[in-house]
Amino acid sequence: MSLWSRIANVFCSDRLNREIDEELESHIQEAIEHGRDPAEVRRAFGSTLRHREESRDVRLLMWLDSLRADAVSGLRQLKKNKITSAAAIVSLALAIGACTSAFRLVDALLLRPLPVVEPEGLYILSRHGAGFDGKPGTFEDYQYPLFRQLRGAVKGQAELLAISYAERMDLTYGADQEMEKALLQYVSGSMFGSFGLRPVLGRLLTESDDLTAGAHPLAVLSHDYWTRRFGQDPKVIGRTFRLRNDLYQIVGVADAPFSGTEPGTMTDIFVPAIMHPDVGNSNSSWLRTWARLKLGVAGEPVRQKLQATYRAFEEERGKGAGLKGTDQERFGNIIAQAMVLQPAAAGVSEMQENSRPSLTLLGVVVVLVLLITCANVANLMIAQGAARAREMGLRISIGAGRWRLVQLVLMESAWIAMLALALGSLFAWWAAPFVVSSINPPDNPARLFLPADCRVFLFALVLTLGVTFLFGVLPAVRASATKPVSALKGGEDPHSRRRLMHALIALQVAFCFLVLFVASLFVATFERLSHRPTGFSAERVLALDTVAERPQPPLFWDQIVDHLRTVPGVEKVAVASWPLLVGYGFRSYISISGVPQNGVFTYFLSVSPGWIDAMKIVFVDGRDFLASDTSPVVAIVNEAFAKAYFDGVNPVGKSFDKGQSRYRIVGLVRDAMYSRTREPLLPTAYVPFQSVDERMAWAPMAPRSRGTFIVRTYNPNPLTLALTLRQEVTRARAEFRVSNIRTQLEINESQTVRERLLAMLALFFAVVALLLAGVGLYGVLHYSVLQRRHEIGIRMAIGAQARDIARHVIADISSMVLVGALAGLALAMSSIRYVETLFYQVKATDLPMLGLPSLAIVAAALLASLPAVIQAVRIDPAEMLRAE
Amino acid sequence: MQLHGYAIMSAIQNMSREVLRVEEGSLYPALHRMEEAGWIRAEWITKTPGRRARMYELTAAGKKQLDAEESRWQAVTAAVNRVLREA
Structure with a gap:
């Protein structure tokens, strides 16, 4: 009861004050009624204000009350500097939200135990x-x-x-x-x-x-x-x-x-x-x-x-x-x-294994952005603290303890962090499912149970508290160390404050460089993968994955091919065991003239006559399959095959063995990608869809229960034909049914969907990091010009040119940017080997990979310092000296 | 028995025949402290329209505390008396 009333009194302290005042006043009235002299009574009673303070301290929780007072004053402080506060809160919200989203993903995919007993x-x-x-x-x-x-x-x-x-x-x-x-x-x-x-x-x-x-x-x-x-x-x-x-x-x-x-x-x-x-x-x-x-x-x-x-x-x-x-x-x-x-x-899945490295790297990037943000907000608060030096000095002179001042400034940081947490939670609530939905191609989406439960909440809370300390402690200690004498006199050593701010800027630039560097690697990887020549033409091609109730003889499959050719709008039709670039395939070792060829696999794909033409793979020599060709007996091979087994000599007319079967090479075609975009172009043998060898363990058995029709249409948007084709397949032969229709372009794009997502996210964070670093730099320069305006005025008065002033203003900041960038470069070089497997044909030491981030940072630094330089140059020495 | 602050002060002065004088202002923080400790409880009572008084009353816990303090006081004064008589 007592504790509760003391807590309650903290939040209605006005009423408490009134009550105490009323009681004290009624005492005085009583005394006067008893015939004492009013002046004597008041004198005997002593200071009502002091008694009220004393009673008040008894009747409420002191520490809670001071916390409340600091919270109120912190909020007032935030409202006073609306723009800086908003910038701090929004940037922090983005960072906290991104961190929480990353945690939700990592937790759901890698850490969270399965919902089972023990x-x-x-x-x-x-x-x-x-x-x-x-x-x-x-x-x-x-x-x-x-x-x-x-x-x-x-x-x-x-x-x-x-x-x-x-x-x-x-x-x-x-x-x-x-x-x-x-x-x-x-x-x-x-x-x-x-x-x-x-x-x-x-x-x-x-x-x-x-x-x-x-x-x-x-x-x-x-x-x-x-x-x-x-x-x-x-x-x-x-x-x-x-x-x-x-x-x-x-x-x-x-x-x-x-x-x-x-x-x-x-x-x-x-x-x-x-x-x-x-x-x-x-x-x-x-x-x-x-x-x-x-x-x-x-x-x-x-x-x-x-x-x-x-x-x-x-x-x-x-x-x-x-x-x-x-x-x-x-x-x-x-x-x-x-x-x-x-x-x-935590369960076992392929996705865990595939995403672990990229998710970890993404987590690191997000943490870097968070640290950049913290440095940024800390800088803002230090600059603000400078403006409040007089207030702090006054507080200390009337008896505020050092801890109390730390609490005052920390409370303000806590406000920023809490507001950022609220905004960031909204962001995380939206972002985590969005990322999950973009991990896999749309026809086979990744689905992840993403609960927003106490684990996530606890993480966000701990993160927020940690962040508050990260960016709040330095400014708080700084502010509490104000020397009242020098503060009230109108200024202390301004350099100490700037040294700290400069160190934070260097830190920011270093992390920013890292983030930009990683982003450029991801973007380059995606660029290279998606612009890699496939060796076939995917435009206007539909792939109709088709299944039959039970295995059907090749003749029936051919009948459907013939039927589909009659559909209006269809240019070319062929059938294969599966489309190119679906991520799987059949591969085997082969032997040539009885000599096993170890070390290099050969991919196999069963295709009907006309498939090479329909995919627009270029013939180098030889001929396409005929309707009478079967597997084994004949095969068409690609140039990689010729290079691997025949030293690049045209192999048409020669033969190779796979297991017990001998294949005669009747055609040579240009290389085309087979299974994955990331793979090098491997030796590939195309064999007839019609297969006579039933002993083979792999897919092309004589009757087939599944295959993929490849349809090239005249219409640039082949999907307009999808419904018709689906019906026509079943109409041609009732045992067949289309189970999935995709465009070949879609299949190609799904190969790089993860790389695209990573590039997108990395780019997003790179922009955020650059923006934050720019804002931070601007803030610090602005502050330093403001603080040194007297000095600059004097310099101008004794004849310094605008050029000298500008150089003077950006001299130390540019060295900080340089130090930061070099530190970032060193960090990048020493850590890059852990993540190199994530990238495709991109070397960390490539000049553009290092040059682009450096250029971006220099450009951002220049842009950010421009307003401060202009401000410095425009200082009117006469006015400045008069103000002194 | 309920008494307000001024009455408590007057009572102490009267009972002690003006030997004990209470410092008026300090009475209230002391009362509030005892109230927080749960030894006394307070209640606002309207005496005349527009004027209220805060009336204090001893609680059970307060009575126990009073007994404890009283026996301590007795022990101390007895000891002091013994010392004075010996001397």
Whole structure:
């Protein structure tokens, strides 16, 4: 009660004052009524003001009251300098908002534990070592038969879960014509129990739903999918959908927020692992193995058992495959891989691995911008503090303690920081989802659970407090150190203040240089990647990914090609196993005249006659495929192929072997990009879409269930034909259905979507950093001219020219800019090797990469110092001396 | 019993037959301190229209404190008396 009333009294101190005054006054009135002399009474009573102060201090919380008073005065101070305050708040808001957004992304993608029971006890089995191609790496993929053996080996000591890579699949709730895409994961039935998940509707899968291959066509939906696709319809239980050739029944909906184990994608549907078509295939790796140790079991013995089981399984598999020579050696790499229990509390996804370096670098850039902003605001506050030196001197002379002055100035900083936090939160609320939505190409967006919960709030709060100290402490200590005598006399040593400000400017310039440098590297990377010649023409080309209910003979695919040629507006049609630049492909080692060609892979793509023409890839020699050509027998190769295997000599007429198949080269074409824009142009062999070899493990099997029609239209906007073409495919043959339509341009652009985003963000921050540095420089120069106007007046009076004055004004600031830029350069050079993998054909030592940031900083510095120089030159010596 | 500040002061002076004189202004900070400690509680009472007085009253905690202070006072004075008699 007492504490509460004391807190309450802080905020109604006026009423408190009135009450005390009234009580004291009533005492005096009482005394007068008792017949005493009014003057004598007042004299005896003493100073009412002193008694009131004394009572007041008793009846409220002193420290809270002084804090309140400082808060009020701080706010008044902010209102007085509207423009500087606004500049400080907005720049800080941008920096805090950017930092919070970056934290939200990093947290959601890399740090936040999965929403499951005891996430810290989750591991995945990863293997370190050399891969089949001899390159070192980390591997997480397992075959189901291997998983079974691993699970059996550690039974009783650890629980193993099979969880497949999330995959976008075609499925339908009704007719085949209504196929739709959904993200699907095949999971062990025991996963739901082990993760401690609860159903919101129906039931979840259990171990008994995961026993016999093909016997458990059951599915559990994620809460997110249930909401998006079904509007939370409770009647969804019992509905069926067809996936591949099985009819699955929905048995339940898992509770939010669990949506799979791969941050960056949100799984829609979970089905039992045992339902996977490759569940018995020892050569197909499609799952990750998760592990949870039983209570009190040590990790190392379990790991050893797993390692032994893995080795035995792979040795057996190697023997069964009957490998010879180099293949056997390479397979030895796989057997030798070392198993590790990798903690995986935050989930595992490809996006984590892909984004970790760029996200980290982005975080560093954002922190640099924050530091620049802090230096900037600190400079503003120091300059303001100078203007308030008299006030501070007065406060000290009437008895304010040093700590009290620090508190006064810090309170003002806290206001700035809090207002900036409020604005910055708004910014972060908008920016984080925006960045997530731009990470991936639009047809396969990244989806990330981005909660704005206490973790984020705590981060923002700690950040704000930290920032307040960063930019607030220096000015506060500075202000509190005012010497009243010199301040009241009209000035202290002005140089000490400027030295600090100059140091801050140098710091700002150094960080600004770093940010600009990183931005120019990102922009150059994007420029180079997006302007790299592809070797084919993407304009007016549509790619129709098409699926058939079951594998269809090539003849039917050809029929559709012929049918599509008759559609008005269509110039050329061909079919291939997949479009160029989709990010995947098939590659293999080949041999020439029986000699294996190791070290260089050859990409393969199955294409129909006319595909080379439709893609406008240039023929160098030989001929296109004929309708009668099949794979194997003939192939068309590119120039990189000729260079790699035939020393650049025209290979038409020669032949090569892939496995047991021999290919005769009938054509030579110019290089075209195959899988990714970032890759060098690799040897590529185009083989006929019609394939006769059914023993081959890779895609082109004789009948095909999927392929991509390439349609070149006359219309510059090919998408206008999309709907017609979709219908025409099904009309030509009812078993076929278009599952996805994209323009080739879209596919090309999606290759650089991440680079574009990084370049965009880096450029944005570079502009902000440059702007801040410019504003900071201007502020400091303006202040120094203001402070030295007497000196400048005298100099002019005794004959200094405008030129001398200008040189004088910018002399020390330019040395600061130089020092800062050099420091930034040194920092950049020493740190750049950590991030070099992020860039494409861009060297940190390239002249433009260093020259552009330097030029930008010099230009900004010149621009920022112009107003101050003009101001200095315009000083009227007569007026200045008269004022003195 | 409720008394306002002036009455408390008068009472002390009367009871002590003018031996103890209270310094008028300092009475109020002392009262407010005791109020914050919870030994007394205060209440505004309108005596005549337009004039209020703040009336103070001893609380249970105050009574306990008074007893403690009184026994301490007794002990101290007794000790002082003993010292004086010995001398």
